[in-house]
Amino acid sequence: MRTTSLRVTEGLAKRAPAHGRASLAPGDAERIGQIASDALLAELETWPKPGLVSPFDNGSHDDMDYGTFLRSIDVLRPYYAQLAAAGGAGADMDELRRIGGLAEDAMLAVTGGVNTHRGAIFALGLLCAAAGVARVERSGLSAGRLARTVAERWGRGIMRGPINLTSHGSDALRRFGAGGARAEAANGFPHALRIGLPALRAGRALTGEEEPARVHAFFALLAAMDDTNLLHRGGMEGLRVARRAASDFLLAGGVGAADWLSRATAVHRRFVARRLSPGGSADLLAATIFLDRLEKRR
């Protein structure tokens, strides 16, 4: 793993001057990459997240487990750093897509071809690139600014494509009109900003603890999003059932209720019984955690 990290970072150092612009201070890109992969780890370890993989079980998945996700997180760290450096060097969407593609190849190589983090490479990768821009411009690392940077700099490039016409996401767009990961990023991550972050902070205020706060944020995102993974596995009915279960959990007080853990675990079992898996909500939980942690470092 260490060899891979070094190789990718060396590539980064060689490529940065090609953009002909000021670059990040030494270590900045690596720090941003570390925060991104830590956010993925925090998402993975959060329990319960209905239908998803965690240290306790594989949720609704039989082709991946906790170990598969750990390997994927480890291999992605230097690519996130590379995306931060590219953002700081003024990269356009084509360049970010190129690095994102290499990250996907590296993920597939360590997972035996299983898609663990495709959406997370995209969402967190763009936010890392925006953090790179913010460091070079010394404009601060507020969540709102980073999300706006993604929309303003790369929003058009994201929507213009190229688009994989055979992906589950494009199938969800054709069948249900759901914009999925692309629309969320191009619009400046409205769910992470307006739902995930406030819910994370509300969960903290309710419990004084980090893991329940992340569970609270996860359920809030699940209740509000059109998660194309849910649409793919369960159609419109699957999405409706999942969102309803999440809003019922929140209406009962979320993690502020004394029995929150058994309620959330019961929702997890119901999702597993129906093979539902809200992977998009997991990605936006990771994006929320990343934005929250970066903002604290301002």
Ligand SMILES: CC(C)(COP(=O)(O)OP(=O)(O)OC[C@H]1O[C@@H](n2cnc3c(N)ncnc32)[C@H](O)[C@@H]1O)[C@@H](O)C(=O)NCCC(=O)NCCS
């Ligand atoms: C845009 C991406 C996510 C592909 O999207 P598409 O919808 O076609 O594919 P797919 O069905 O695999 O969905 C991708 C993932 O998005 C996540 N997701 C689902 N719904 C949502 C949502 N509402 N909001 C955010 N993320 C979501 C899920 O994790 C899902 O697995 C991306 O993988 C891509 O285009 N990659 C190419 C490389 C690239 O552009 N990288 C960007 C540089 S960082």
Ligand SMILES: Nc1ncnc2c1ncn2[C@@H]1O[C@H](COP(=O)(O)OP(=O)(O)OP(=O)(O)O)[C@@H](O)[C@H]1O
């Ligand atoms: N902790 C997690 N557990 C499970 N999935 C997660 C987790 N975190 C993120 N995800 C996301 O969920 C997606 C995987 O879901 P899924 O297996 O439904 O997708 P798929 O492989 O494209 O389709 P399928 O397996 O239904 O044919 C990944 O893209 C990943 O981004």
